[in-house]
C-alpha cells in the first residue's frame with residue numbers, strides 16, 4: 001500500500017465531526033500545539049517549557065522597540081503605551097491555571113475536527129504584569145461602553161473569515177481586579193509562543209480569553225461579533241444552534257499516571273504495594289473542596305494539599321494499596337459551587353468543555 005497523499009491546503013475543508021481516523025490536518029495542529037505531559041502535574045508551578053501551548057495562526061514576530069499598546073474606542077483619554085510604560089506601572093504576580101476550552105475534544109464521538117487534545121491542555125504559571133482595571137479607569141470609559149475588545153498581532157482565516165485574533169469581555173469581567181496585562185511568565189519575559197511582549201490573562205476563564213500578543217484594547221458600545229467570540233467558543237448542539245458562550249473552566253481533576261509507561265500504548269506498569277497517587281484539581285467557578293479517587297469503581301476521598309492561590313490548581317494525593325492484576329484508576333473533583341465531573345463526555349459541536357472523569361488503566365506486577 002502506498003503512503004497516504006498529503007492533502008493540499010484546503011481552507012474550505014469540511015469541519016463536520018467524524019468518527020474516522022485522525023486526519024492530516026489534526027496531526028498538523030497537534031505538531032504545532034503541545035500539551036503538558038501529565039507527569040508535570042508534579043510541580044505547583046509548571047516549568048515554562050512544559051506548559052501547554054495553543055496558537056491558532058502563526059506566532060507573530062513582535063519587535064519590543066516598535067511595539068505599542070493602543071487603548072481607544074469609547075474612552076475620553078485614548079493612549080498609546082510602550083513596553084517600558086507598561087512595565088513602569090504597579091506590578092503584580094499571580095499563579096494562574098490556564099486550560100484550553102478544547103481540552104478533551106479528541107475523546108468525543110463523533111470527534112469535532114480541530115486541535116485534538118486528550119486531557120493535557122493545562123498548565124499553571126506565575127504571571128507577572130499590571131492590573132487592567134486601573135488602566136481602563138485612567139482611559140475614562142464612556143457611559144455607552146458595554147464591552148472591551150482585546151486584539152492580538154496574529155492574523156489568519158478561520159471559518160472562512162479573515163481576522164486578527166480578538167476576544168471581548170463585559171465591563172464587569174474586564175474590571176475585575178485580578179485581570180492582568182502580563183509581560184512575564186515564571187519570572188522571565190514572555191516567550192514568543194506565549195504572547196511576547198504582552199498578553200491578557202483572565203483568571204478562572206478558559207484560555208481563549210487570555211489574548212496573546214496584545215496590540216489594542218478598545219471600548220465598544222455593542223457586544224463584539226468577531227469570529228473568535230461568535231460563533232467560536234460556544235456550546236452548540238449542531239452547526240445551526242447559536243449555543244451558549246464558553247466562559248469559565250469547568251471543574252476537573254487529573255492524576256499523574258503512576259508507575260512506568262509502555263512506550264507506544266502508554267499503558268502503565270506499577271509495582272505491587274503502596275503507591276501514592278498524586279494530581280491537581282481546579283475549577284473556574286469556585287474553590288476546589290475535594291477530590292475522590294476511584295479504584296475499580298470504588299470511590300474514596302483524596303488528601304488535599306494547601307491551596308497555592310485563588311486561581312491556581314490544588315494538589316491532592318491518595319495512598320493506594322496496589323494489588324496484583326489489572327486495575328482502573330479514576331479521579332474526580334468537586335468545587336464549592338457543587339460542580340462535579342461527568343462520567344459520560346458532555347458532547348457539543350465544537351468539542352468544548354469536556355471535563356469527563358480521567359481514567360488510567362494499570363497492570364500491577
Ligand SMILES: Nc1nc2c(c(=O)[nH]1)N[C@H]1C(S)=C(S)[C@@H](COP(=O)(O)O)O[C@H]1N2
Pocket residue numbers: 051052053054055056057098099100101151152153154165193194195206207208209210211212213
Ligand atoms: N492572540 C492570540 N491569543 C490567544 C490565542 C491565539 O491563537 N492568538 N489562543 C488562545 C487560546 S485558544 C488559548 S487556550 C490560550 C493558550 O495560551 P498558552 O499558549 O499561553 O498556553 O491562548 C489564547 N490566546
Ligand SMILES: [Mo]
Pocket residue numbers: 054099100101102207208
Ligand atoms: Mo484554547
